[in-house]
Amino acid sequence: MNARTEPAEAEPATPARPPVVRELLLVAGLFLVYKFGRQLATGHTAEALRNAQDVWNAERWLRLPGEGAVQSLLLHGDVLARIANTYYATVHFPATLAFLVWLYLRRPAHYVWARRVLAAVTAAALVLHLAFPLAPPRMLAATGLVDTARVYGPSVYGPPSTDHLSNQFAAMPSLHFGWALMVAIGLIVATRSRWRWLWLLHPLLTLLVIVGTANHYWLDAVVAGALLGIALAVIHAPGRSATTAERGARRIVPAPADEQVLVGAAR
Numbered sequence: 013m014n015a016r017t018e019p020a021e022a023e024p025a026t027p028a029r030p031p032v033v034r035e036l037l038l039v040a041g042l043f044l045v046y047k048f049g050r051q052l053a054t055g056h057t058a059e060a061l062r063n064a065q066d067v068w069n070a071e072r073w074l075r076l077p078g079e080g081a082v083q084s085l086l087l088h089g090d091v092l093a094r095i096a097n098t099y100y101a102t103v104h105f106p107a108t109l110a111f112l113v114w115l116y117l118r119r120p121a122h123y124v125w126a127r128r129v130l131a132a133v134t135a136a137a138l139v140l141h142l143a144f145p146l147a148p149p150r151m152l153a154a155t156g157l158v159d160t161a162r163v164y165g166p167s168v169y170g171p172p173s174t175d176h177l178s179n180q181f182a183a184m185p186s187l188h189f190g191w192a193l194m195v196a197i198g199l200i201v202a203t204r205s206r207w208r209w210l211w212l213l214h215p216l217l218t219l220l221v222i223v224g225t226a227n228h229y230w231l232d233a234v235v236a237g238a239l240l241g242i243a244l245a246v247i248h249a250p251g252r253s254a255t256t257a258e259r260g261a262r263r264i265v266p267a268p269a270d271e272q273v274l275v276g277a278a279r
Contacts, residue, residue, distance in 0.1 A: 030116075030124065039127070042131055046134055060147040063147070064152045065154060068152060071231055079223050079229065080156060083160070083226060087158065094165065096224055098166060099218075099221050101166055104188050104192075108192075115202060118202075122249070129244060133190050133236070136243075147183065148228060149228070150162075150226035161225060161227075184235055185233075185239055186222055193237060194240055196211040196212050
């Protein structure tokens with residue numbers, strides 16, 4: 013039987029890729045708004061420390077494992093602590109940016125979905141940062157945790173009183189974890205490889221790093237995961253048909269019977 017390759021009749025057209033200049037301006041604008049918003053939450057040292065004590069006590073009441081159990085694994089040697097600090101300082105933004113660029117180039121419909129989800133989670137996080145300033149566990153003496161970035165380096169933060177580039181009292185929710193989890197979920201949804209579930213190692217490793225370096229509490233990651241879950245429930249991912257169209261799927265269909273007869277006669 014002769015066959016020919018032709019686009020499947022039921023397949024939708026490949027989703028249009030958003031204009032790159034508009035997307036660059038949009039992403040840059042969202043980043044600047046977030047950075048400016050974080051600055052509005054600075055200066056609430058006493059309140060942030062009170063909230064930190066409340067979160068620490070709540071975790072003990074909930075019988076969550078102590079953050080120190082993770083940190084103790086890093087303090088066996090300088091190397092592990094420095095690797096964790098470097099991961100915390102350098103992976104967060106580049107990994108998310110690479111994720112968005114790949115989706116933009118290869119899965120445009122999924123890119124729009126992921127960008128909307130990340131924007132929603134980040135906006136909700138900003139509101140919480142303003143309403144509930146929270147000092148990280150490295151600043152709370154009651155935790156007994158070490159500020160691994162200050163002791164072993166590298167550090168992305170200076171003293172809170174002089175650090176004007178970041179808000180160190182924005183521990184809850186953890187966008188490090190929220191973004192990492194979205195990267196993993198986005199790649200799992202947008203790809204079909206049987207190995208795609210390994211992307212979950214990224215948020216898992218991120219969780220161990222943010223807790224082990226004493227930059228976040230367990231509850232910071234729990235709240236980030238909850239916000240992401242709400243965003244994903246409201247902003248639906250593209251269906252399988254969109255994924256197929258993005259991949260330029262084509263299928264082999266049998267040639268019509270009359271064409272097979274003509275081909276046979278020509279031979």
